[in-house]
Amino acid sequence: MERIPGSGPVILAGNHVTFIDSLFLALLVKRQVFFIGKDEYVTGKGLKGRLMAWFFGASGMIPVDRDGGHGGVAALMTGRRVLDEGNIFAIYPEGTRSPDGRLYRGRTGVARLALMTGAPVVPFAMVGTDKVQPSGKGLPRIAPVTVRFGEQLDFSRYEGMDRDRYVLRAVTDEVMSTG
Structure with a gap:
């Protein structure tokens, strides 16, 4: 936890195995953690829809x-x-x-954000969340x-090289190899 700065911008970059990974991250980190999620999580109707919208909004x-070709751009601009x-x-x-729980090749969005904003990146690895919420199971388990x-x-x-695809790949690969 001491590797996460107490103030200022920071990017947390890690593996993603289950739906609840972001919840664990938000509970562990002392500062508010923001992340993107599918808008369908907060657009449901009725009481369940309102509860989900409240829960996801409160969790950051x-x-x-x-959908469409602009989803990645919207995610990056939100992060920025x-x-x-x-x-x-x-x-x-x-x-x-x-x-399947394996780590795959990273996309260059993390590098773009780091180079556009100058924010440091703190890589992280989450282990065991797949036991808490196995794929296809509804209710979480204790693990x-x-x-x-x-x-x-x-x-x-x-700095200033956020459009160089070789730099973006090198930065992304460094983040992925140090988590």
């Missing part, structure tokens, strides 16, 4: 419409706004939940969960 989720306000933004570089935070990564050496 910012709804983003990921959160970071520009000096907050913590959590991102899963793989872009979606891992279907041990471990979250490991890596050393803070500073990519200021690449």
Whole structure:
């Protein structure tokens, strides 16, 4: 936990295995953690829809419409706004939940955010959340969960290079290999 700065913008970048990963992260980190989620989580009707909207909003989720070709851009701009306000933004570089628990190649969104904002990246690895909420199961179970935070990564050496695809790939690969 001491690897997460007490103030200022920071990107938390980690693996994503189950639906509840973001909830565990929000409960562990002392500062408010913001992350994006499907807008369908907060657009439901009736009491259940209102409860879900309240719960996800309170846990730091910012709804983003990921349909169409602009979902990734909307997610990055949301992350940039959160970071520009000096907050913590959590991102899963793989872009979606891992279907089998293995770590896959990261997408370059984490690198774009780090280079656009100058925010440091703290990689993390979550282990055990798949036992708490196995795929296809509704209710969570009690099981041990471990979250490991890596050393803070500073990519200021690449300032102004946020459009260079080779730099974006190198930064992303470094984040993915240190979580």
